[in-house]
Amino acid sequence: MTSVSALLSCVVALLGTAVLAVPIVRSASSTPVVYGASLVFSAVAFVIALAYLATALPAAEASALVLPLGLPWLGSHFRIDALAALFLVVVNLGGALSSLYGLGYGRHEHAPHRVLPFFPAFLAGMNLVIMADDAFNFLISWEFMSLASWAMVMAHHRDAGNRKAGYLYIVMASFGTLALLLACGLLAGADGSYGFAAMRMSDHTPFTTGLVLILLLLGAGSKAGLVPLHVWLPLAHPAAPSHVSALMSGVMTKVAVYAFIRVVFDLIGAPTWWSGVIVLVLGGGTAVLGILHAMMERDIKRLLAYSTIENIGVIFVGLGLALAFKANGMGLAAALALTAALFHVLNHSFFKSLLFFGAGAVLTATGERDMDKLGGLIHHMPVTSFLFLIGCVAISALPPLNGFVSEWLAFQAILQSPALPQWGLKILVPAVGGLLALSAALAAACFVKAFGVTFLGRPRTIVAEQALEVDRFSRAAMSALAALCLLAGILPGIVIDGLAPVTLSLIGDRMPVQTDIPWLSIVPVAESRSSYNGLLVFLFTLFSASLTAYLIHRFASRRLRRAPAWDCGFPEVSPATQYGGGSFAQPVRRVFGTLIFRARERVDMPAPGDLRPAHFAVETHDLVWEGLYLPIAGAVGFVAEKLNHLQFLTIRRYLSLVFLALVFLLLVLALWS
């Protein structure tokens, strides 16, 4: 049995689980059955994909299969190569761990019948998108994936916020699919061959290439959350149950990245240098805007969703650099940039799933998503808080965890760019490097806030005070992801070598073999001798910390006394005086927000002796929403209002309308030829 048929069997099994879930959904045993089956099938698919990737030789035959389904003259083409295998690993690992988490988390679900049938279907849809090898299959699977996830966003549809999120999501998803449909149509060309193999072979004019790139940025970019197409994401991702949020943020955005890479690096052919410019600008802007939005957020799941936008920006910066290098024939640098992007894809799927699971655990324990109503959870949920902390350190790009490695590779790729010949790129790349550094620093600030306000300090409400640790399935899923974050961080050479078949197949070049380098260091470009060794940094820090702690405890005073907090001798009684989400973000808001969000603070401070309460209000604007979407929505509304009159015409007027339309179309036809 070939890899592709084995993987397809797993997908069929997942679809079967989805169908099976429908009749049994009302019974009590449905939750463990559905999540257990999803766990098993995803795990099998993960192992198959990983085995394929590990054994993929540079010139290995891609594993392909044609089934007599779908359009009659086309059939259904499925194919696995190194790129698809990598993303299948991401999808199925995320799917398996979400299922594991769901075994515990799903028990608290009060409307399981709205989630259970769609969960395995969603997993199957994502797998199918990646395995599709013709445009028809690809688009159908894409739409299937979107609809399955939409159904779960609407799981708690009695909440008005969720209904709005679902509406916006379905509008944006349809728009994205439309853009992808047009892109596929352009790629197929005049002879109308929809197979990816035929698209790969045919030549495209620079005009077509540019148009496809833009359509793809609209289609895949809206699914991934590129600014300015990101508006639906922070509403829709948090609305779903937490393990589905983890899948949507940590995994489904990666499917969108896959679609972008598949078309731009594989199907279109040789890129032009300005395509790198477009992607770089969008990536850099997305990274900074996403994390600034996250910094301003109080709702922990929305904060995580905004942070996904930032990470997508970082990935697209890597992809843009890879495009720019590839267009100029700098194979090694392109491989380095693409490796950075793919490494970040992997990392983000680890830590974002972990963080969403953690948010779900907090939600289970307290029923609260607003950070300003939490606090002090570290005392009651020690395991969850420790694992969430690991996720926060990893996403803040701090050594020795995995987030730092991909960031470091991206910086090393930027340092290769003075050799680029185009002036536009020469000036743009350092600016984008600055934006990348800024977003990394802001991410650290944002996750200090997320962890500090939620888990540290004194509990702000009763629910936070009475929180209890979550079940063992949830803890197991989070522990697995935390371990992956650490492993990918301290053994990056193995991951880089694992990504080499992908860069080799897409760019024709790869980074130097890292496992040959002594002591598990990584060296991106041999001649520049920049190196990093996560394992040694980890051991070195651990050793010095333990040594210091030992010496201090051995020789210094060991006495310890618990006492009320000092707080400059004036302890505040109310826990509400602690810094919360809004107050913590205030300095950053004053620095960046006045420009980007047009943030205004209004303070109403009564004079001394006046007993009226003081008021403080902050007003922020989402300029993308107000400047782009509201006008579009207004225009659509206006046109619809005008066209509404057509409903009430008389027969005579309808007939004349049809006649005029016919004349117009004939005129167009005559002028066209």
Place this chain on the structure above:
Amino acid sequence: MVLIAALFVQAFQMALVVLLAPLLTGFIRLVKARLLRRRGPPVIQPYRDLLRLLRKEVVLAENASWLFRVTPYLIFAATWVAAAIIPTFATGLIFSWTADLIAIVALLGSARFFLTLAGMDVGTSFGGIGSSREVMIATLAEPSMLLIIFTLALIAGSTQLSSIAAFMTSTQAGLRVSLAIALIALVMVAIAENARIPVDNPATHLELTMVHEAMVLEYSGRHLAMIELAASLKLLLYISLIACIFAPWRLASPGAGPAVYLAGLLAYLAKLAAGGALLALFETATAKMRVFRVPEFLGAALMLALLATLLRFVSRSL
């Protein structure tokens, strides 16, 4: 034999930075006092303070978690590892290839990450105010630092500090505009990162003006000693960093004779003294800024660093 010698040099470097750090702090305090026509405490006062703190009991707030107690050691360890990798008196240290300049900055970032968390752990408003201001300063200082690193790496062709130092001693380096701009930006970042005047006042306990001191307000005893030592170490690290990039004279190469190492050590002490004296002079000559003037100060550093990087991208000689 070579490996043992290399390990010995590395161990000596690690011990040296820890032992010298309080001395540097004491020296700066003394110079500042003399510039203000005060006598000032003796140079060894910081050692005495540390020893006294180590002998005292820890008074831990009732709400403090394990994170609060682990953080001092983590901060100290991360700063120590970063300082151990910087070439102070010799290049080519055996551990120098574990981390490059970007990783050193990120290690210091990890230390800051845990310090800001510890500031929020007890749940007082002073801890929160310190942490939120610290992250604001960091969001501007870290990108500036990375852009400075870009400039240096593009000139020297590597982000490895030993390679940068070796390049700077060679005749290829020369005088460059971008280097001069990067130096100014680096000094500004170093001042902000070390909580020195005009960004923060290391001597203040006036609550509303402080940043670093507000975060560590709840610490006492051995924990405070670790944090104080880490703060001194960080200052030493930044002065050493500036010295090894912009004044890399007399740095011993691996495998050199004892005389060369001794010369390197003496030169390093002289560089530290010069750096400390200049910092003291600067701090006496300026006043502390309001907190919301700091973004302008650091924004200038960011712009300078970006300018330096851009100069490197557009020209090979500037």
